[in-house]
Amino acid sequence: MKKRWISLYVENQIGVLAKISGLFSSKSYNLESLTVGPTGDETISRITIGLLSDDATFEQIKKQLNRCIEVITVMDFTNTSILIKELMFIKIKNCKSEQKNQIFQIAQTYKVSVRDYGKNSLTLECVLPEKENNRLIKLLQALFGECEIVRGGSVAIETNSFQ
Amino acid sequence: MQIKGTELFVKALKCEGVDTLFGYPGSYDMDILDALYLQNDIEVILPRHEQGLIHAADGYARSTGKTGVCLVTSGPGATNLITGIATANYDSVPLVCFTGQVTTHLIGNDAFQEVDIVGITRSICKYSVTVRDRKDLGRIIKEAFYIASSGRPGPVVIDLPKDIMLAVGDDIYPDEVFIRGYKPNTGVHIGQLKKVVDILKTSEKPLFLIGGGVPISCANGSLTKLVNHTNIPVVTTIMGKGAIDTNHPLYIGNLGMHGSYSANKAVSNCDVLISIGTRFNDRITGKINTFATYAKIVHIDIDPASISKNIKVDIPVVADAKAAIKALLEITDHYQRPDWISAIKSWKKEHPLEHSEATGLTPQKIIQQINSLFAEAIIVTDVGQHQMWSAQYIHMSDQKKWLTSGGLGTMGYGFPAAIGAQLGNKDRQVICISGDGGIQMNIQEMATAVAYELPLIICIFNNSYLGMVRQWQQLFYDKRYASTCIRKRKSCQLQCKGPNPNCPEYSPDFIKLAESYGAAGIRVRRSEDIKAAFDQAKENKKAPTIIEFIIDSEELVLPMVKGGQSLEDMILEC
Numbered sequence: 001m002k003k004r005w006i007s008l009y010v011e012n013q014i015g016v017l018a019k020i021s022g023l024f025s026s027k028s029y030n031l032e033s034l035t036v037g038p039t040g041d042e043t044i045s046r047i048t049i050g051l052l053s054d055d056a057t058f059e060q061i062k063k064q065l066n067r068c069i070e071v072i073t074v075m076d077f078t079n080t081s082i083l084i085k086e087l088m089f090i091k092i093k094n095c096k097s098e099q100k101n102q103i104f105q106i107a108q109t110y111k112v113s114v115r116d117y118g119k120n121s122l123t124l125e126c127v128l129p130e131k132e133n134n135r136l137i138k139l140l141q142a143l144f145g146e147c148e149i150v151r152g153g154s155v156a157i158e159t160n161s162f163q
Numbered sequence: 164m165q166i167k168g169t170e171l172f173v174k175a176l177k178c179e180g181v182d183t184l185f186g187y188p189g190s191y192d193m194d195i196l197d198a199l200y201l202q203n204d205i206e207v208i209l210p211r212h213e214q215g216l217i218h219a220a221d222g223y224a225r226s227t228g229k230t231g232v233c234l235v236t237s238g239p240g241a242t243n244l245i246t247g248i249a250t251a252n253y254d255s256v257p258l259v260c261f262t263g264q265v266t267t268h269l270i271g272n273d274a275f276q277e278v279d280i281v282g283i284t285r286s287i288c289k290y291s292v293t294v295r296d297r298k299d300l301g302r303i304i305k306e307a308f309y310i311a312s313s314g315r316p317g318p319v320v321i322d323l324p325k326d327i328m329l330a331v332g333d334d335i336y337p338d339e340v341f342i343r344g345y346k347p348n349t350g351v352h353i354g355q356l357k358k359v360v361d362i363l364k365t366s367e368k369p370l371f372l373i374g375g376g377v378p379i380s381c382a383n384g385s386l387t388k389l390v391n392h393t394n395i396p397v398v399t400t401i402m403g404k405g406a407i408d409t410n411h412p413l414y415i416g417n418l419g420m421h422g423s424y425s426a427n428k429a430v431s432n433c434d435v436l437i438s439i440g441t442r443f444n445d446r447i448t449g450k451i452n453t454f455a456t457y458a459k460i461v462h463i464d465i466d467p468a469s470i471s472k473n474i475k476v477d478i479p480v481v482a483d484a485k486a487a488i489k490a491l492l493e494i495t496d497h498y499q500r501p502d503w504i505s506a507i508k509s510w511k512k513e514h515p516l517e518h519s520e521a522t523g524l525t526p527q528k529i530i531q532q533i534n535s536l537f538a539e540a541i542i543v544t545d546v547g548q549h550q551m552w553s554a555q556y557i558h559m560s561d562q563k564k565w566l567t568s569g570g571l572g573t574m575g576y577g578f579p580a581a582i583g584a585q586l587g588n589k590d591r592q593v594i595c596i597s598g599d600g601g602i603q604m605n606i607q608e609m610a611t612a613v614a615y616e617l618p619l620i621i622c623i624f625n626n627s628y629l630g631m632v633r634q635w636q637q638l639f640y641d642k643r644y645a646s647t648c649i650r651k652r653k654s655c656q657l658q659c660k661g662p663n664p665n666c667p668e669y670s671p672d673f674i675k676l677a678e679s680y681g682a683a684g685i686r687v688r689r690s691e692d693i694k695a696a697f698d699q700a701k702e703n704k705k706a707p708t709i710i711e712f713i714i715d716s717e718e719l720v721l722p723m724v725k726g727g728q729s730l731e732d733m734i735l736e737c
Contacts, residue, residue, distance in 0.1 A: 011344065014293070019285055026286045056471070063468035069290045069310060072344040 001052050003032070005077040005084065005156055006062070008047040011070045012038065019068055020047060029053065029061050033086075033130070033153035044072065048155045050130065077156055084156035088126040088133045091148040092140060095120060099144065110136055130154050168300050168328035169198035172261075173205070175304040175336045181205055181232050183586055185220040187213050189236020190276060191263025191325050196234070208586060208615065211607040213240050215579035217247025218605065221256050222580030225566045226541055227587040228381065230257040230312050237263045238276030241322075242283065246573055248318045249287040253570025254402060255379055257316035259307045260288075266326040267295060281322050289317030297330040302337055309340045314347025315466040316379065348465060351482040351490045358478050359461050360494050362435050366459075368503045369395045370433035372418070375402025375569065376440015376464060382485035383407065383561060386439075389488050393495050396507055398426040400441050401550075402569040405559035415507055416516065419447035420724050421551040424514035427722070427730040429507050430455050437461045440484045443473040444570065445726075453729035463487045514722070514735055516555050524690045526624060529712055530556035532693045533594060533622075536701075538562055540592045541584045545577030545601030548630040549622075551720040553596050575604025578621060582608055585617045592620070592701075599625040599649060599673075599711075609680040612707040619707040620700045626716040627662070627669055634719050638737065662716055677709040684709045 010016050017036055024031040033050040053061060058078075065074045077084075092103060103122050107114050110132070116123035126133055133151065140147050166174075172195055176184065185208045188196050199207050210216040213235050220231030231251075235241055241262040251258045265274040270293075281291045290310050294303050307319040363369055377386055383406050390397055396413045399406055407414050416423030418430050430436065436458040441447070443462075448454040454474060462469075462476040463484060470479045480487060517527060530553060533540070539562040544550040546568055559565055566584060568576040581595035602623050612619055624630075633647040642660055651659070652667045677684030683703050685696045687710060700708035722733040 014295075015281060015285070018282065022285055056475070060468065060472055063470075067466070067468050069342060069345045 001030075001054055002058075004051055004053060004058055005082070005154070006049045006051070006065070007075040007077060007156055008049070008065060009039070009072040010045050010047055011072065012043050012045040013070060016045070016070045017047075019070055020049075020065070023064055023068065024051075027064065029057065033151075035153035035155050037155070048153070050154055075158070077158070081159045081161070082156045083159055084129055084154050085127050086130045086133055086154040087152040088128070089115070089123055089150045090126065090137065090140060091116075091121055091123045092144045093121045093146075093148065095122060095144060102143070103140075106136075106139065112136070164334045165331045166334045167198070168297055168323075168330055168332065169194050171300055171332070171334060171336065172304070172323075172328065173198050173202060174334065175301060176232065177204055178336050179230070179308045181230075183208060183223060184232045184234055185210060185216045185223070185583070186234035187216055187236065187240060189238075189240045189263060191237040191265060192234055192240070192261070192323070193236075194325065194328050195261070195263070195323070208611070210579065210582070210611045212605065213243030214246055214575065215582075215605045215608040215611065217244045217258070217260065218250070218573075218576050218579035219583035219586070219608070219611070220258055221247060221251050221576075222543060222566055222583030223587040224251075224256050224258060224583075225254075225580070226564055226584035229587070230259055230308055231583070233258065233260040235260070235262055236276065237265055237280070238278050240276075241280040242278055245283065245287070246571075246575075248284055248320065250568050250571045250573045250576060251318040252287050252289065254375060254568065255316045256318065257311040258318040259311050260318060260320045262320060262322050264293060264322045264324040267324045268326075270324065280320060284320045288320050291320035291322070293322040294324065294327050297327050297332040300327065300332070301335055302340075305337045306340050306342055310342070310345060314345075315469075348467075348481050349483065349486070351486045352480060353490060355478055355480045356487065356490050356494060359437065359480075359491070362459050362461075362478070363393075363495065363498060366435040366498070367500060368433045369393075369435040369437065369498060369500065370429055370458075371395055371397040372400070372430065372436055372438040372441060373397055373403040373406045374400045374439065374441025376484045377403055377406040377488075379440065380465075380483050380485040382488050385485055385488040385492065387411065389492050389495070392492055392497060394498050394500070395437070396429065396504065398422070398429055400444075400447050400569070401554050401567060403441065404554060404557075405563060405565040408561065409557075409559045413504075415511070417554055418730065420449070420726070421555065421720050421722065422447070422724075422730075423511075423516050423555065424722055424733060424735065425507055425510035427724070427733060428510045431729075431731045432506070433458045435459050435461070437463070439463045439487065440465075442469045442570075445473070448473060449724050449728055449730040449732075453731070524688060524693070524712060524714055526552040526714060526718060527556055528690045529622065529624070529693055530596075532697060534558045536694065536697050537592055537594060540594050541566065541581075541588060543567070543577050543581040543584055543593060543595045545595075545597035546572045546574045547598045547601055548626070548634065548718070548720050549596050549598045549624040551631070552624075555720075574601040576601075578602055579605050579608045579611075581619055581621070582612050582615075582617060585612075585619050586615065592618075595619060595621045597621065597623055598630060599623055599627060600629040603671075606676070609677070609682060609707070613681045616705045617707055618704045620697070621707055621709045623673055623709060623711045624714055625669070625673070625711050626714050626718060628716045630716070630718075631720070633716070634723075637717075637719070638723070638734070639725065673709055673711045677707075682707045682709060684711065686711045686713065688713045
């Protein structure tokens, strides 16, 4: 089982998201994250999917996606140079002022920003690769206990720097 | 010119060459039926239930090669199509299913007879969409027919809200389609086929495995040429049956769970397996890791997702079956493999499918009589033991057609599909072979067959059980016949080990049932009466005939490979 990233161009129509997510559930594929948004062309949406699978299943997933009439292009990012980021908000509650200082230091180290400063809480906005967000969550939970977390799923784009 | 949506609908169907439409009225498709009422080019057939309706459209499509067209109302009309859509989807049958829908401003409000049919059918059809704007109507219908019939064919669902169909708009029906996400493969990768030729050169035991993709792409004739040209023996799946004459000297039989001994042996022992148009369903492979262990596997299929899905393939070829077979004809040789051919012949002799010693009225004798009396029939089966016996014993030639629900295994399919086949082939004899269980799942279509004066012959193999499940219960469940005895009544004991002289009367009486519908009914209990029954049925040219064959409930389908076992582990006798 390996983590993989796929990006799709799909028709921007009602039901297309349900079609894609339904494909994963009906075939028991392991979907980890899915983001969808408009593109420069208003008739086309772009979907970024993170999934866990073995090699054979991954080949099948790509073929099944390609089979969908509404899917225009399937891009496999497994061996592609990409920029990939995930937006995450994380709220640390019940923190005292020395803990807040510590959080600011962590934010600086991880290159994330403090976006909300409450009496007893801080909220970080993190735009990092998924793995780094995972690390940051672990660290903050170890230091401050339960945090409120909202993750947006990753978006990815191919880079041209090495071509 | 400005016309109503319903008028554009009729125009579109005429442009697509539709001559038959299977329709059932309701609040939300009656406007379309009203428009169809005013013309004579498209015959509108009224079945008695929407499930029967879609199976009839399916039988029409499979037997004519044209796209089957359904029109039903919203809500229950639409949901009654579900089983038929899934059946067609599995067996790659081109259908366009139009469903009525509540007016667009009511969608999502739980209006009367509203269901999200596009959502419900998403995972069981090739494409489904609601028309939300009158200006898209023509384009969407054009795309529906194109998608349904091209590439790997399949069912398409088009949901038509009432207000869209009543709205006035342009009368343009496009000539061409452009769908940026759908470009079915039309070419053949000749480099891949050359690899096939390379491995054939050194192969000592080559074998063709032919699935439903070959008949679908009308490649039966080309396949026979290829088999003659290469001298390579052939096994077929249930769906591929009839792709080559069953009397062809190189034809071995069907493989799989109820395949012939020789076909399963051939697959297990071959060294090159050239499979065309099959999905390697678990019913044909048995235990995956013992399937064709010694073979290099070539897989030719129009659907890339079918390749290396269940079986890891050595040479994948994404292509239409006919195009690939024609290309192979150009580059292959005649391969003399006398040892291999004689090994297959000796397996055939060792355990032939046909038994000669059986006494009484047996399925084999009935089917043999069909073989000798009907050289040019369309054979349609339901699902169960009778289907497997038919798959084993029916002789196929290029004068015959074979329709069966292979992938989904839909009981209730056979009879309505036979109605559709007869409507599409008015001059041909259509024979439906069903069980006493399956026939009752869509028995209401007797009224349709009578109404349209269809000279169908409906053979009911009555063993008073849901026989295929009963067979499993006999073999693997210690004869606990749970819920399989159709005679069982309130007065019966809870547990019962099988028929005895005190069993209640069978219900219904199929002869009286036939008569009550205005059809003919003949009951056959002895093998010597089979021929006379068929002769009598043949004379009944303006109405269907039911022939009820009373067969032994202990009659089993053999050989049998238990689910999940290796193809070589066949139960040959009990």
